[in-house]
Amino acid sequence: MTILVIAEHTNAALAPATLNTVAAAAKIGGDIHVLVAGSACGAAAEAAGKIAGVAKVLVADNAAFAHQLPENVAPLVAELGKGYSHILAAATSNGKNILPRVAAALDVDQISEIIAVESADTFKRPIYAGNAIATVQSSAAVKVITVRATGFDPVAAEGGSAAVEAVGGAADAGKSAFVGEELAKSDRPELTAAKIVVSGGRGMQNGDNFKHLYALADKLGAAVGASRAAVDAGFVPNDMQVGQTGKIVAPQLYIAVGISGAIQHLAGMKDSKVIVAINKDEEAPIFQVADYGLVADLFEAVPELEKLV
Amino acid sequence: MKVLVAVKRVVDYNVKVRVKADNSGVDLANVKMSMNPFCEIAVEEAVRLKEKGVASEIVVVTIGPTTAQEQLRTALALGADRAILVESSDELNSLAVAKLLKAVVDKEQPQLVIMGKQAIDSDNNQTGQMLGALTGFGQGTFASKVEVAGDKVNVTREIDGGLQTVALNLPAIVTTDLRLNEPRYASLPNIMKAKKKPLETVTPADLGVSTASTVKTIKVEAPATRSAGIKVKSVAELVEKLKNEAKVI
Numbered sequence: 001m002t003i004l005v006i007a008e009h010t011n012a013a014l015a016p017a018t019l020n021t022v023a024a025a026a027k028i029g030g031d032i033h034v035l036v037a038g039s040a041c042g043a044a045a046e047a048a049g050k051i052a053g054v055a056k057v058l059v060a061d062n063a064a065f066a067h068q069l070p071e072n073v074a075p076l077v078a079e080l081g082k083g084y085s086h087i088l089a090a091a092t093s094n095g096k097n098i099l100p101r102v103a104a105a106l107d108v109d110q111i112s113e114i115i116a117v118e119s120a121d122t123f124k125r126p127i128y129a130g131n132a133i134a135t136v137q138s139s140a141a142v143k144v145i146t147v148r149a150t151g152f153d154p155v156a157a158e159g160g161s162a163a164v165e166a167v168g169g170a171a172d173a174g175k176s177a178f179v180g181e182e183l184a185k186s187d188r189p190e191l192t193a194a195k196i197v198v199s200g201g202r203g204m205q206n207g208d209n210f211k212h213l214y215a216l217a218d219k220l221g222a223a224v225g226a227s228r229a230a231v232d233a234g235f236v237p238n239d240m241q242v243g244q245t246g247k248i249v250a251p252q253l254y255i256a257v258g259i260s261g262a263i264q265h266l267a268g269m270k271d272s273k274v275i276v277a278i279n280k281d282e283e284a285p286i287f288q289v290a291d292y293g294l295v296a297d298l299f300e301a302v303p304e305l306e307k308l309v
Numbered sequence: 310m311k312v313l314v315a316v317k318r319v320v321d322y323n324v325k326v327r328v329k330a331d332n333s334g335v336d337l338a339n340v341k342m343s344m345n346p347f348c349e350i351a352v353e354e355a356v357r358l359k360e361k362g363v364a365s366e367i368v369v370v371t372i373g374p375t376t377a378q379e380q381l382r383t384a385l386a387l388g389a390d391r392a393i394l395v396e397s398s399d400e401l402n403s404l405a406v407a408k409l410l411k412a413v414v415d416k417e418q419p420q421l422v423i424m425g426k427q428a429i430d431s432d433n434n435q436t437g438q439m440l441g442a443l444t445g446f447g448q449g450t451f452a453s454k455v456e457v458a459g460d461k462v463n464v465t466r467e468i469d470g471g472l473q474t475v476a477l478n479l480p481a482i483v484t485t486d487l488r489l490n491e492p493r494y495a496s497l498p499n500i501m502k503a504k505k506k507p508l509e510t511v512t513p514a515d516l517g518v519s520t521a522s523t524v525k526t527i528k529v530e531a532p533a534t535r536s537a538g539i540k541v542k543s544v545a546e547l548v549e550k551l552k553n554e555a556k557v558i
Contacts, residue, residue: 071447093468097450100438109404109524112433127432128326132335133530140523175447179463179474220558238488239471245487253557270535274555276547291538294547304544309558
């Protein structure tokens with residue numbers, strides 16, 4: 001058995017989610033190869049070669065792969081992936097975009113967002129916004145799988161010395177073009193990788209009030225998230241959304257501020273190690289999952305918390 | 310321009326589902342069923358394109374049991390022109406659904422296919438991308454903005470770090486994210502009118518598609534529950550607990 005892991009990267013650097021995906025591959029067992037498809041992605045490929053447990057790195061360096069357009073990358077992965085027992089990618093916006101296109105090209109079903117490996121062909125995944133966990137078995141010749149990072153502890157980024165091999169293959173399919181991107185610039189850690197996350201909900205009342213959370217987050221070295229209600233209300237952008245339809249996080253400490261705790265939100269954060277809820281409504285469902293609940297006015301509690309930590 | 314919208318009948322998003330005692334699945338007996346929320350956004354986007362004069366006809370399709378006609382009628386009441394039910398009472402995987410949709414695309418020849426990014430029951434987030442591979446169309450997934458310009462469609466996508474915009478040649482596939490639009494409610498006169506709009510029923514066999522799957526569900530369990538912790542009385546007590554008991558700060 002040989003497993004192909006599709007690296008998540010920015011060309012210049014490897015994204016941490018790759019390490020969780022390799023961890024899932026290691027649980028399945030067998031040789032692990034990592035594909036870095038990008039443009040001027042030598043640095044990412046070099047980093048991939050150092051990941052503990054990786055036997056080989058394949059590098060497809062082509063301008064057509066610079067922005068991970070699925071019309072260009074999926075045919076490459078399908079072509080390279082044919083001989084593998086499994087193809088794994090992180091369940092990031094990128095992995096979710098590309099991998100189903102690979103699966104259909106190979107005429108196999110895909111298994112999305114696994115959280116556990118039972119055996120080489122059997123996996124667990126959440127359904128119904130995490131309200132049920134399905135165990136699924138695949139008889140596909142090539143098992144195409146996306147991996148939810150929070151389900152697997154990352155492997156070490158250093159310690160491996162895999163051979164790096166250049167591969168060619170599909171290039172610009174001529175169907176799509178990259179126009180531009182607006183990436184949120186922040187000095188705070190990335191939401192899905194942060195050890196502490198402070199999130200705000202509808203109780204924040206407006207976007208300006210999120211400054212209280214930013215101040216607390218900066219004191220704690222935390223990332224700032226939000227509930228879908230806060231995003232829908234226009235307080236903050238969608239890339240801050242934690243929940244079933246946003247990002248899935250599992251930090252050491254999750255502080256939910258002014259969040260009632262709808263199931264869609266809980267689905268995105270209930271695997272956090274310690275959950276703190278601050279809400280003035282003592283009946284809020286968030287208190288049913290919180291390790292420490294504080295019934296208080298957030299506009300008094302958050303500044304006080306910032307002072308004391 | 311013809312627009313094809315694919316929708317799915319799912320458990321209403323307000324229903325808290327329960328796992329069956331025999332772990333064979335979730336209990337769907339007597340629960341409210343609705344159109345998948347992302348599919349409502351897809352229908353709305355198509356209707357807006359028609360209102361802008363970009364779309365000339367909206368065809369809505371679903372794959373599901375006879376009762377899925379309800380969701381097609383909802384889409385017709387919201388502004389779709391005609392509907393197709395690919396009738397199947399089996400629980401189909403995304404690849405089978407994508408193959409059926411490919412057969413419908415071949416027949417209808419739409420310039421744009423709009424569908425939800427994922428269904429809130431199986432949470433797969435696969436079908437649009439798979440249809441992209443099968444048709445060879447470009448795909449704009451997780452869309453928060455869609456602009457048709459000549460023979461291209463510009464799609465702004467919700468990605469992990471922010472937003473990305475791509476230009477796709479038509480025909481193309483768009484999958485919707487939450488912020489694309491706010492779906493309207495159907496008015497009573499439109500609900501009445503929708504009853505008279507054409508609704509065609511076909512079967513997977515009519516379309517010549519095999520719906521065999523390589524994945525089977527062995528069991529479905531309730532997730533591990535988290536028990537409620539304690540209520541602290543003050544911010545000072547909270548900080549003390551986090552430092553000395555939980556040791557996370």
